[in-house]
Amino acid sequence: MSRSATKSPGDELVIALAGQPNCGKSTLFNAVAGFKVNTGNFSGTTVAYTETRVFFEGRTVKLIDLPGTYSISAHDIAEKVARDYLLSGSVDVIINVLDSSTLARSLELTIQLMEMDVPMVIALNMFDEAQKKGIAIDAAKLASLTGVEACPLVAAQGSGVHELFRAAFKVSREAYRYRKPVYDKDVEECIARIASRYPQSLGELARVNERFVIIRLLEMDPEFEALAQEADPAFLQFVRENRRFLAEVHAWPETGVFASHRHAMVMDLFEDVAVVKSRAKLSFGEAVDSFIINPAGGLIAFAALIFLMFSTSFWLGDLLSGLLEGPLDLVGRQLPGLLSGNVLILAAGLWDGVTAGLGIVLPFLVPLLTLMSLLEDTGLLPRIAFMMDGLLHRFGLHGKSVVPLILGYGCNVPAIMAARNLEYERDRIITLLVVPFISCSARTVIIMALAGKYLGAGYATLIYLGNIAVALAMSFLLSRFNVETSPGIIMDVPPLRRPYAGIVLRKVWAMTYEFLAFAWPVIAISSIVLAVMAHAGVDAYVNAALSPVTAFVLDLPENLGITLFLGIFRKELTLIMLESALGTANVASVLSPVQLLVLVVFTVLYIPCIATISTLWKEGGWKVAAASVALNTAVALVVAGTIAHVL
Amino acid sequence: MKLDDLGQGALAVIAGITGGRGVLARMASLGLYAGKKIRVVQTAPFKGPILVEDVATGARTMIGRKIAAHVEIRNEEPR
The missing domain is CATH 1.10.287 (Helix Hairpins)
Incomplete structure (x- = not known):
């Protein structure tokens, strides 16, 4: 194996973060590297490893965030990824991250890592939480007994991080003394x-x-x-x-x-x-936990959570959107006076796209993302999984699918990747095919901004609940095709943790930035393209080609064809392009309530966006991706078509 | 006696786990194997999983009922 003792301080140092799931490796990674990887309080937020180069404490470090593993037995993909990397010989120092509040369990992996005989440092993360739980850890004694330097830290607050890395540099420079764990x-x-x-x-x-x-x-x-x-x-x-x-x-x-x-x-x-030290009193987190782990308490908490998620994104989004609408509209109306001819066409198209992103998408997106981040960081997801497992069995899934399904409400892409945690192929395929039916934040924005605005909150709620029913029905049907049953759930339940404002904000910003940097330009450019096409009359061809679907099946105006087509690239595009396609800001003056309902239901259910399709392809192969496109399109046509012709 | 026969709050020692290698391995990697003292924290509704706590470490794991039926336990009186 390669030894790093000979590396000079000028060389790049390869440091791998290894630890059990949910011990805060990614939090530590982000504390050093800025926000690069997602974090959450449940196992397996990191399914593949992430690496970055940082300049820290005067040295260039290649830092690797490995997926969390309880052992190095390579029983699942995450364990195999972590073990192969550590054994590849390219790692100079392992930082073994431990959750100090569950020290006894965390040390099981430490012993196994020590056996690999790679220079190592122990990071006693969440040291504050251990103290709160009454666990006093003697870091110096741990270091002397194991022969591995142990550094207390709180990665979420950034305290102790510098000391940890200094210790890691020292181990890499000095000859590492391998102290093998001795058995009886x-x-x-x-x-x-x-x-x-x-x-x-x-x-x-x-x-x-x-x-x-x-x-x-x-x-x-x-x-x-x-x-x-x-x-x-x-x-x-x-x-x-x-x-x-x-x-x-x-x-x-x-x-x-x-x-x-x-x-x-x-x-x-x-x-x-x-x-x-035994404590007489439960901590706040433990008290909350013992309430929500009860069936009745859990149900109340779950219902409150769903209500909060829905109402926040609806009311807050509506409020923010309303505040922005006036000023943006005012600027837009100045354009015809300032510009003319072809320039005006381009500028108006651009302005439509820009304001749509700013005024329609962001106000709904940011509250929803904030809530999703809070949900991830507190550790409520495994508790929801615990409560829903029995119920989900009736629909052919089990509790472990809850994590991808709920993540899907934020964005389908990470949700599909999270399905890797499912051990059984059958469960995984069903989950992969159900996730694209989940109304992600982009589609929730459409529900809120169209159904919520023009049909009322009642309809928006109905569509949202209907969407859940469709997803469950899909799961039920898909599980009939594959009658073999999965053995069931085995999943760890981490302690509830209070979310840190700094981490939640950074996470929301990272996802908002993603929208601003990648989706927003796409929206703006599409808007210009649409304006030019409309001016040149090209959109009529696209609309004519799609008219069997739009006009015949869905009973919608033919000129919506192009907006539905654009939605495949970004679901928001359908919403944003709607106004320009219809030629009016007041959608309700052109579409009947039933048509609006059909439009929203169809948009929520039909072909997943391009990013989702490509992730499905990567995770499940082209067959799963193709099946997903076919399934979503068929279900969307049947459900929306039925609404169009029956109502 | 099997794990799924236990009620809430019961203390027990895992005597053995039958079943496939995959299940055994996953239980072991979560620290659940023969000789471990556990406590049933809660059983989930709708024949859902059983939440067990490793008495020594305080770590909690949920185990589906079908798998729990493969976990042989020895009863231990609560102290």
Whole structure:
């Protein structure tokens, strides 16, 4: 393995953040690198690794945010990504991030990482929370017992971060003293016996230190067992015999014998370095938790949350949008006096696009994103998953799908990526196909701005609830195609945490910036293109081509064809282009209430936007992406068409 | 006795877990294996999952009822 002790201070240093899910790796990453990766209080916010180059404390650092893993057994994609990276030999220092408030569990991974024999520093993150829970941790003692420097910090506030990185630089410069975790006598004897017969060919194949490989084999790691089989089948047989022997001596099942030994070691270590004071009073978070984890309390909290989400984005968005409308309109009306001819056509198109983004999308988007961020950071999602699991089973899904489904209300793209956390292919495919039916923030803006404004809050709510019903119906139908049942949910429930204003604001800003930098220009350019096309009469061809759908199935004016087509690029475009396509600001004067309803329902359900389709392709293959497009289009045509012809 | 027979607040020790390797591995990586002392914090409505707490570490995990039926436990009287 590569050693970094020889690196000079001028060289780039590769530091990997490794830790269990939800210990704040991404928060630490963002504290150093600025907002680059999303954070949330549930497992698996980071599903692939992110890397960035930063100049910190006078050194260039390549910082890698690895997905959270409870162990390095490579049971799921996240664990495999993290382990492969750490074993690749390109990492100079591992920063093992620990949630101090769950120190005992966190140390299980620390011991496994130590066995990799890569220079390492322990980051005792959320040190304040541990103190609040009455856990006093002696960092110096932890360092002396493990031989790994341990630094207390609170990444969310940025405190202790500089000290941590200075410690990491020091470890990388000075020769790292590998202090292997020592197991009890039986285990050590067993390891020694196996080591005496360790084949050289396996060393060449595995390219990691011998002791690590032996421990992985004793833990029945399929990947290393395959390597051992390839190198020397007789040796693997010998390992298996020893493993069986170890299990019999301790009367433990073979699968868990090594984990049990490690656990005992971890508990000893924990008792040596931490003192837990029992508290008479529950903390605020724990009190709230014990309320919402009850079925009745949870239902109340969940209903309140949905109401809050909906009403905030509706009322606040409406209010902000109204405030901006006047001034923007005033400027727009000056244009014909200032410009003329072709320039006016271009300028008016541009101004339409610019103001639409500013006045229609942003006021609804920002409140919704803020709420979604709060929801992510507090840790309510796993609790909703707990409560909804039983109910979702009736629709062919289970609680773990709750995380992607709820994230989908923000944006379908991260929601689809979050579906990676589902262990079973069947659950994953169904979730991938259901997520595009979830009304993301862009579509929620359309519901609010069209149905909410012209038909009233009642209709907006009805469309929103109808959308949930459609998503559940889809899940139910899709699960009928695949009758094999999934084993069910196993998911950790992290403690509730208070969200930090700074982190929530940075997150909202990152997503708003995304809109301003990428979507807004697209909207403005599309608006100009539409204005030019309308001027040249080209839009008529597009409208004519789409008229079987718009006019016949949906019973809408033919000139909406182009706006529906544009919605495939960005869903907001349909809303924004509507006014210019209809040639009036008062949509209700041209469209009947039923037509408005049809338009909104169709826009919410039809073809997912391009970004969603490409993410589906990446995550599930082209078949899933194609199936999703076909399914969404078919359902949108049937539902919206039925409304158009029945009402 | 199985984990899904336990009521709210019950203390127990995991005696063994039957079932596929994947399930075993995922339970183990969350710190749930034979010998672990657990407490049932809450059972979810609609035959939903069971929320268990690792008594030693305080870590909480939800386990679907179907999987819980594969977790053999020894009862432990609350102290």
